[in-house]
Amino acid sequence: MSKMAREILRLEGICKSYHVGQPNQTDVLHNISFSLDSTDFAALVGPSGSGKSTLLNVMGLLDQPTAGELYLLGQATSTMMEEQRTQLRGREIGFVFQFHHLIQAFNALDNVLMPLMLNHGKPTQEDVEYAHYLLRQVGLEKLANRRPNELSGGQQQRVAVARALVSKPALLLADEPTGNLDSKSAATVFELFRKMQVEHQCAVLLVTHDERLSSACDRTITLFDGRLQQA
Amino acid sequence: MFVRKWWTDWLVALAFLRDGRGQTVLITVGVAVGVAVIVFVTALIEGLQANVIERTLGTQAHIRLLQPDEVNRVAPVTDGTIHLVHEDQRAQRLRSIQNWQELLVALDQRADLTVVSPLVSGPALAQRGAAVKSVALVGIDWPRYRQLLPLDDYIVAGQVRIGADDVLIGSQLAHELGVQVGAKIRLDTGQTNARVVTIAGIFELGVRELDARYVYMDMKQAQPLLQLIGGVTVIDIRVTDIFQAEQIAQRLHRLTGLKAESWIATNGQLMNALSAQSLSTNMIKIFVGASVAFGIASVLSVSVVQRTREIGILRATGASRAQILRIFLLQGALFGLLGALVGVAVSYALVWVFNSFGPGLFYIPIAPQLIVSALALAMVTGIGAAAWPARRAANLDPVEAIRYV
Numbered sequence: 223m224s225k226m227a228r229e230i231l232r233l234e235g236i237c238k239s240y241h242v243g244q245p246n247q248t249d250v251l252h253n254i255s256f257s258l259d260s261t262d263f264a265a266l267v268g269p270s271g272s273g274k275s276t277l278l279n280v281m282g283l284l285d286q287p288t289a290g291e292l293y294l295l296g297q298a299t300s301t302m303m304e305e306q307r308t309q310l311r312g313r314e315i316g317f318v319f320q321f322h323h324l325i326q327a328f329n330a331l332d333n334v335l336m337p338l339m340l341n342h343g344k345p346t347q348e349d350v351e352y353a354h355y356l357l358r359q360v361g362l363e364k365l366a367n368r369r370p371n372e373l374s375g376g377q378q379q380r381v382a383v384a385r386a387l388v389s390k391p392a393l394l395l396a397d398e399p400t401g402n403l404d405s406k407s408a409a410t411v412f413e414l415f416r417k418m419q420v421e422h423q424c425a426v427l428l429v430t431h432d433e434r435l436s437s438a439c440d441r442t443i444t445l446f447d448g449r450l451q452q453a
Numbered sequence: 454m455f456v457r458k459w460w461t462d463w464l465v466a467l468a469f470l471r472d473g474r475g476q477t478v479l480i481t482v483g484v485a486v487g488v489a490v491i492v493f494v495t496a497l498i499e500g501l502q503a504n505v506i507e508r509t510l511g512t513q514a515h516i517r518l519l520q521p522d523e524v525n526r527v528a529p530v531t532d533g534t535i536h537l538v539h540e541d542q543r544a545q546r547l548r549s550i551q552n553w554q555e556l557l558v559a560l561d562q563r564a565d566l567t568v569v570s571p572l573v574s575g576p577a578l579a580q581r582g583a584a585v586k587s588v589a590l591v592g593i594d595w596p597r598y599r600q601l602l603p604l605d606d607y608i609v610a611g612q613v614r615i616g617a618d619d620v621l622i623g624s625q626l627a628h629e630l631g632v633q634v635g636a637k638i639r640l641d642t643g644q645t646n647a648r649v650v651t652i653a654g655i656f657e658l659g660v661r662e663l664d665a666r667y668v669y670m671d672m673k674q675a676q677p678l679l680q681l682i683g684g685v686t687v688i689d690i691r692v693t694d695i696f697q698a699e700q701i702a703q704r705l706h707r708l709t710g711l712k713a714e715s716w717i718a719t720n721g722q723l724m725n726a727l728s729a730q731s732l733s734t735n736m737i738k739i740f741v742g743a744s745v746a747f748g749i750a751s752v753l754s755v756s757v758v759q760r761t762r763e764i765g766i767l768r769a770t771g772a773s774r775a776q777i778l779r780i781f782l783l784q785g786a787l788f789g790l791l792g793a794l795v796g797v798a799v800s801y802a803l804v805w806v807f808n809s810f811g812p813g814l815f816y817i818p819i820a821p822q823l824i825v826s827a828l829a830l831a832m833v834t835g836i837g838a839a840a841w842p843a844r845r846a847a848n849l850d851p852v853e854a855i856r857y858v
Binding site for chain 2: 279282284285304305308309311312313317319323324325326327328332336337339340341343344385389
């Protein structure tokens with residue numbers, strides 16, 4: 223890959239604690255600093271309770287760090303208003319959750335289009351065509367009108383991947399994206415991430431327990447007790 | 454931009470309503486029952502009140518202007534004088550309203566009055582053969598009076614023809630005197646004049662007292678009989694808004710110095726009954742409205758809990774707090790609107806059944822503005838009821854919401 227790598231995300235001294243100042247204060251993340259480039263295909267690994275999900279939520283602007291600064295595309299996010307962060311999240315970050323969370327009331331196509339619709343209302347013809355393209359990419363073109371409950375677990379996860387990519391995000395975050403899938407579906411989804419990363423030049427970070435999955439990534443970030451472990 | 458964003462809010466709100474079909478149907482039925490009760494009860498009471506008012510006031514003036522009572526004037530005494538007064542109240546003789554022609558011109562200008570009709574009235578005895586009945590002579594200005602009371606509609610024999618020696622009498626009086634149209638009776642006012650008149654028509658107002666006592670004749674014939682040449686004793690007035698009658702009466706009193714009696718003052722019982730009725734309908738409306746609101750609020754609260762995870766996903770995929778808030782407020786408004794549409798249809802059916810197969814005592818009209826206000830009120834109630842659940846949904850922490858199972 224000879225393309226120029228650009229910095230997508232940079233964490234500087236991120237700490238996260240719960241119940242701050244109370245006797246039951248829990249420090250989950252300690253002084254985390256690293257950055258992700260547009261060429262990065264990284265795995266975030268670590269034992270249960272090491273703070274992986276918390277870090278993922280902080281990186282996804284779903285949660286605020288207690289200390290430290292997070293730069294997304296060069297913009298400092300700690301001083302942003304809630305509304306601004308929501309907008310940035312909608313535009314620049316794609317999420318894939320462990321349990322392929324789709325909205326049951328909508329069919330696959332509308333689920334894919336949801337981030338665009340939430341961001342700028344009625345989708346354009348172009349948006350719809352792109353959503354169809356993504357569904358084709360994940361091999362679900364023919365099931366675009368099916369509701370989530372009419373799809374298998376693997377199919378739902380692939381819809382979620384298409385949804386995460388529809389707004390052409392700079393950062394794709396996935397929390398155990400294959401944890402719930404059989405090995406064949408897991409491989410398909412993983413390949414999809416690979417393909418999308420190359421195609422869209424977005425940074426990809428997968429949280430995983432699966433060693434096979436993490437070893438297939440270009441880079442591994444390891445968390446242990448909320449601290450970064452240098453490989 | 455706003456319109457474009459709202460498009461998605463509508464889409465999601467409608468999808469949620471469709472998705473939770475069972476809940477939507479249940480709450481729609483709940484709201485519909487409430488709205489139907491409110492619309493039907495309102496229409497029923499309005500119909501009933503209109504009917505009562507029409508029956509009671511249909512043959513009455515809303516305001517009567519009269520010459521004020523005569524009082525004794527007692528000469529003032531100097532300070533320090535002990536002053537003992539033994540006063541006999543004055544007898545109230547029949548007197549004309551002063552300057553009534555000018556007053557008439559002035560009253561005709563007022564927009565809040567629909568009919569202004571001067572009349573001269575006083576007591577008399579009607580005699581035929583050996584039968585003598587006490588009657589009330591009413592001298593009217595027919596073109597004006599007919600707007601107050603269209604006697605044509607109440608004529609049972611003969612026709613409305615007054616002037617010369619022609620008079621109209623009530624059916625009961627005709628029966629008691631044993632006369633028919635064309636017969637002659639003698640009217641004696643106890644003053645110097647007595648007169649023989651011809652019965653041109655017999656009316657039946659449906660109020661026994663009036664049918665037994667009223668003798669209508671032309672004002673100009675009645676004036677000399679009552680020794681009030683050129684005078685009138687009463688000015689009858691009808692107003693546009695009958696519930697304003699008392700205020701208008703007081704205004705006219707201050708303006709003219711005349712005694713002004715409104716129907717509200719003279720029919721205190723009726724007014725009380727109407728107010729009590731309105732109060733109880735309002736209570737029914739408030740309680741039913743409150744239970745509708747609680748119904749919507751509880752259904753939406755359950756929905757927020759059920760959709761916690763989906764709300765989390767929406768937030769993670771870029772929905773703002775404001776959007777989540779709007780999605781749930783819209784659902785509340787739609788519950789209200791849907792329910793109100795069904796409810797209005799049901800109440801229409803109820804009213805139709807009442808009007809077609811009911812006891813037939815009176816007719817219930819449904820005013821279009823009642824429908825419009827019912828729909829608007831139901832939507833506002835829906836939004837109000839949705840406020841709390843919507844706030845809860847908007848304030849959900851996306852991280853926790855997504856993990857929620």
